[in-house]
Amino acid sequence: MKTGESVSKLKTAVVKSVVPLTAGQRNEFEMKLRVLFGEEVTITNELDRQLLGGFTVRVGDWFLDASVIRDLQKIKDSLK
Amino acid sequence: MAHKISTSIIVSDLLKKLDKVKTTIESGYIGNVVEVSDGVAKVSGLDDLSYSEMVEFESGVLGVAINLEEKEVGIVILGNYLDIKEGDRVRGIGRLLSIGVGHELIGRVIDPLGNPLDGKGSIKTEKFYPIEKLAPGVVKRQPVNTPLQTGIKAIDSMIPIGRGQRELIIGDRGTGKTAVTLDTILNQKGKKVICIYIAIGQKSSRVAQIIDLFNRHHAIEHTIVVAANASDPASLQYIAPYTGTAIGEFFMDQGKDALVVYDDLTKHAWAYRQISLILRRPSGREAYPGDIFYLHSRLLERSARMADKYGGGSLTSLPIIETQAGDMSAYIPTNVISITDGQIYFESDLFYAGIRPAINVGLSVSRVGGAAQIKAMKQVTGRLRLDLAQYRDLAAFAQFATDLDEKTKQQIERGARMIELLKQGQFNPMSVEEQVVLFFAGTNGFLDSIPVGRIGDFEEGLLEYFNAQHKDILKKIRTEEKISDDLSRDLNKALESFSKNF
16 A cells, blocks of 8 residues: 555544534534535544634545634735 | 824725635645656645646645546646655645736746746736647638748748748758747847747757847847756746747737747657656657657647637747758658648758758748738749759759850859858848848849859848938838839839949
């Protein structure tokens, strides 16, 4: 198996957030990701204070970034 | 001196800028570099990547995806591949490989990605044009009918080039191919043609000399230089011609005329061969990949003369191919000859015999021909090609000139003088009216009494004389574009008076 080849591609989603997810939020994630990927996805929640707010999702090679720090970075870039 | 900018102005300015900022959620696939070798990276994980889409590596280097395989993507690295490590993250940028185009590029020297190389500051362009694009269809074009004056007597008389044509310049190394294209670029001053010179795989010192030449002759004001030198990665040398063409297409779409010089496509083919071999694509003749023809055909087909409905602009191409030992039947030369609308063939033998430009008129052809010449030029050079062909046939007998009949002797003498007349120094492009005057003199016998060795002096003196005393005749030729009977009489009179005093 080559380095970089994802092991469990579509089974686990890693959701990073600043505060822990509520049960309702977890449910929503599970539903939305199931629609997106066509199969069951288990959510693992990690805490990352660097995000400042919002969240990021990583499922194998797929990522979604809705964090506040990314928004701030984009604003910073556009003001240059 | 106190600054009187109040904080409220700064704040309102910032708020205005912040209003314009839109933040959206970003999502996509992140890839990881599996393998890096010689300018190509294999990346896993970019499942939704498109062919020819741009990607960005963790180190900031850009790449373009040109091999989509089942589990990996082959990415050509557009920059320094030594910065990339195995395991680096890669993400798709979401747009095809494109370059910023616009009038701001005129007078600048850039690399194939649009970065400035001349140290004159960054270039802010408004539009982005894709580097790869389908050529305009048949309906969008009109036949080539406007001349592109190269300023070179041998070309404008017998192998004329029109705006929208592709004319191949082919010959061995050191025969003057680049020199002819540089003179053509110099000659476009004031003719509203934007010139784009694309240097592919050349020595940086050579490119620097060419840019210096443009600066000295004030040709840089209507020229753009795209440079991918010999030390640049093969990927940059591969996309350089397409970048230049995209820049030219911008001007063509605006209804303007543009000229593109590809110097040279042989090195371009080598760069593509290198990339294809590293990607393990099957190789064919001379180890070139199977689509080496398509590499050049899709490039050169983008040169066109657009129909008036689409702006009426044009993009003329002068691709250069270097042959080995004059072999025009080699693989790449025959490919490009079949694509272009004619070729200008340079020979080493002619070059060393002192005939410069070293053009073999017999083997050169322009498939547009007379449609790209003003009537005046056609009138004075109509028989020139034929006469020179006959002269070449008789040249072997030139040693026995005393044993031949009068007519043959005359043909030989006339031919020798016309060949002498066609010689031209470098950086000396001639306007079309001056050329018409010279050819008029030659084909009407005014040179017959001048010894062959003095033709050069005669030519110089004649042009000086006309520019000083008969500017009106030159102007008439330029504006009327044909030689009426009156003009013919004036020309004869002027030539007679000059010849008497020479």
